[in-house]
Amino acid sequence: MAETPVRFGILxxxxxxRKVSRAIMLAPNATIHAIGSRSLExxxxxxxxxxxxxxxxxxxxxxxxxxxxxxDAVYVPLPTSLHLKWAVLAAEKKKHVLLEKPVALNATELDxxxxxxxxxxxxxxxxxxxxxxxxxxxxxxxxxxxxRFGKLKSIHSSFTYDAGPDFLKxxxxxxxxxxxxxxxxxxxxYCIRAxxxxxxxxxxxxxxxxxxxxFNEAGxxxxxxxxxxxxxxKAATFYCSFLTNLSMxxxxxxxxxxLRVHDFVVPLQEKVAPFYxxxxxxxxxxxxxxxxxxxEHAVTTELPQEALMVxxxxxxxxxxxxxxxxxKKWPILSRKTQMVLDAVKVSIERGFKPVEVVN
Amino acid sequence: MAETPVRFGILxxxxxxRKVSRAIMLAPNATIHAIGSRSLExxxxxxxxxxxxxxxxxxxxxxxxxxxxxxDAVYVPLPTSLHLKWAVLAAEKKKHVLLEKPVALNATELDxxxxxxxxxxxxxxxxxxxxxxxxxxxxxxxxxxxxRFGKLKSIHSSFTYDAGPDFLKxxxxxxxxxxxxxxxxxxxxYCIRAxxxxxxxxxxxxxxxxxxxxFNEAGxxxxxxxxxxxxxxKAATFYCSFLTNLSMxxxxxxxxxxLRVHDFVVPLQEKVAPFYxxxxxxxxxxxxxxxxxxxEHAVTTELPQEALMVxxxxxxxxxxxxxxxxxKKWPILSRKTQMVLDAVKVSIERGFKPVEVVN
Numbered sequence: 001m002a003e004t005p006v007r008f009g010i011l012x013x014x015x016x017x018r019k020v021s022r023a024i025m026l027a028p029n030a031t032i033h034a035i036g037s038r039s040l041e042x043x044x045x046x047x048x049x050x051x052x053x054x055x056x057x058x059x060x061x062x063x064x065x066x067x068x069x070x071x072d073a074v075y076v077p078l079p080t081s082l083h084l085k086w087a088v089l090a091a092e093k094k095k096h097v098l099l100e101k102p103v104a105l106n107a108t109e110l111d112x113x114x115x116x117x118x119x120x121x122x123x124x125x126x127x128x129x130x131x132x133x134x135x136x137x138x139x140x141x142x143x144x145x146x147x148r149f150g151k152l153k154s155i156h157s158s159f160t161y162d163a164g165p166d167f168l169k170x171x172x173x174x175x176x177x178x179x180x181x182x183x184x185x186x187x188x189x190y191c192i193r194a195x196x197x198x199x200x201x202x203x204x205x206x207x208x209x210x211x212x213x214x215f216n217e218a219g220x221x222x223x224x225x226x227x228x229x230x231x232x233x234k235a236a237t238f239y240c241s242f243l244t245n246l247s248m249x250x251x252x253x254x255x256x257x258x259l260r261v262h263d264f265v266v267p268l269q270e271k272v273a274p275f276y277x278x279x280x281x282x283x284x285x286x287x288x289x290x291x292x293x294x295x296e297h298a299v300t301t302e303l304p305q306e307a308l309m310v311x312x313x314x315x316x317x318x319x320x321x322x323x324x325x326x327x328k329k330w331p332i333l334s335r336k337t338q339m340v341l342d343a344v345k346v347s348i349e350r351g352f353k354p355v356e357v358v359n
Numbered sequence: 360m361a362e363t364p365v366r367f368g369i370l371x372x373x374x375x376x377r378k379v380s381r382a383i384m385l386a387p388n389a390t391i392h393a394i395g396s397r398s399l400e401x402x403x404x405x406x407x408x409x410x411x412x413x414x415x416x417x418x419x420x421x422x423x424x425x426x427x428x429x430x431d432a433v434y435v436p437l438p439t440s441l442h443l444k445w446a447v448l449a450a451e452k453k454k455h456v457l458l459e460k461p462v463a464l465n466a467t468e469l470d471x472x473x474x475x476x477x478x479x480x481x482x483x484x485x486x487x488x489x490x491x492x493x494x495x496x497x498x499x500x501x502x503x504x505x506x507r508f509g510k511l512k513s514i515h516s517s518f519t520y521d522a523g524p525d526f527l528k529x530x531x532x533x534x535x536x537x538x539x540x541x542x543x544x545x546x547x548x549y550c551i552r553a554x555x556x557x558x559x560x561x562x563x564x565x566x567x568x569x570x571x572x573x574f575n576e577a578g579x580x581x582x583x584x585x586x587x588x589x590x591x592x593k594a595a596t597f598y599c600s601f602l603t604n605l606s607m608x609x610x611x612x613x614x615x616x617x618l619r620v621h622d623f624v625v626p627l628q629e630k631v632a633p634f635y636x637x638x639x640x641x642x643x644x645x646x647x648x649x650x651x652x653x654x655e656h657a658v659t660t661e662l663p664q665e666a667l668m669v670x671x672x673x674x675x676x677x678x679x680x681x682x683x684x685x686x687k688k689w690p691i692l693s694r695k696t697q698m699v700l701d702a703v704k705v706s707i708e709r710g711f712k713p714v715e716v717v718n
Binding site: 016018019022149150153154156158160161162206208210211212213214223225227229230233234235237239241243244245246247249251253254255256257258260262263266267268269270278279280281282283286287288289290291293294304354 | 375377378381508509512513515517519520521565567569570571572573582584586588589592593594596598600602603604605606608610612613614615616617619621622625626627628629637638639640641642645646647648649650652653663713
């Protein structure tokens, strides 16, 4: 990491930008170069409160950030309805784009963003932090092990939290003009990504939303779920909610093994994250018990997952500076996630009818 | 328990009868009085191998067992297709009926059995052992706690095991003329009961089977799943299979609390069984972690759950001998479970369409 750190510009002072700002400062190959907000005072306060380096530029508005020739990459935590405009403008100014999830209001919008990134040769990545935790790689090893896990048959995932009255009244994630995808876009995004991750990113054939979604008065989804179905018979289910106590589960069941993780989105503890596996389980004589007891694997990490995400993103930018092409994996994963999310939304709108996922 | 122990007659030498025979011998208020089998040699061997008391009668055929005036109650582990005939005959001979699950091929058959039990004043109970583990009562306390769990929003359950090639070729549970309900009747029964238990036995409004069930060549279900939906928006999903490594999960999510249990059907260890709860969880500052870490509750039991089941059943019989009426709770739970099971089966047969659960 002897190269010049990648210089980030941050668009807006969203709450989540506090965590990612810290991550940029923790990542060895990244630095905060600028932040822009509609209010100079708000941006200055944000920079001071979050320990930005004294050199960090404070801009009024987002345009000034993407116009700054010293900004290499932008982090975009704006409301989803603004992603299309600002991600495209940033790409056109040759800024690499780290985009909060949900990446867009729909796959058509996302395609415009991805085309802008591709035609301008900039890296795109969505800000799905858990993908970058070393635990995720360890769990993927287990899932791909023919002896320990076998063939995947079923997956269940949930991401729920009790958002509380202030959030349910005021947060952008319950406002139809800001984050129209509500809990599906916020929490459901993670479940869908988790399921796709577990099936090695094979798109399902159909999705069917669970009857009984919750909506606010403006029609924004506050909780929902879905089943996903693949041609080979694999089945997945998920549930996401702003109205339910915390759960962050992925439970893939294979012919030979079982994996469980209960804090996949945000590890309960920053430096050590567990998952639980059992393989080739069997009932004991007279079925008086079962063996083996699932084993706990605790994966430690010096850097939190969001800093590892920034490091990975900045590393790809470093490679591009040295002549490589942008890494295509990340936009592909974003697009698949968005496609399934769109299909769940359509299923809800059609009264929980099955919807084909068409690439 | 100074009363005379309840004297059980066992119909047949099914594998599961070994476990329940041990339970009858462990229960302080029960004893084995007789066993009947189509083969005298088989019944004699079964009695010897399972440590039956020397006084135990060995009969050829099931009729001799229910004709024995000293038999108070029968345990019926016969293939499901034989339940209707033998449970009804036993009830007509005033024998109390402990019936293996699935209790019948459908709710209509079950109604005939239950009518026979009711009109003959005998106790009916299905052999769903985990209902009787003290852990189950402890978990129910948590679910009914408005402060720690709140209102139930979603439940997921699974019971899967890798049955293996010999089972998949020869076991009664894959034979259409013996246990036509396959994995749904065997493993799915537990998931459905778990879900009903978690919602305080309120029947769902509709069920919709997950696309992608597995069948054997004779059309018997080897794996399947379903969603369940209540009028108030509660959502449940389950997955059951003979083709997947062991999982035995119930995960109810409430507005204020989360419960997880991973060995609800057969505790991994006989004398101590854990479950995991968290309440009023929250993200820490910057969402760098979450509190609280879910707490483990380990529930110990001197008697295994199947012996507690026998003790409960025998206790009810003791009360009936003293003039009480049969306890209506157990037939009601069996019937609700069977009704949901029937609806899932119909949904599968109709190509995974929603099916109303009509009482």
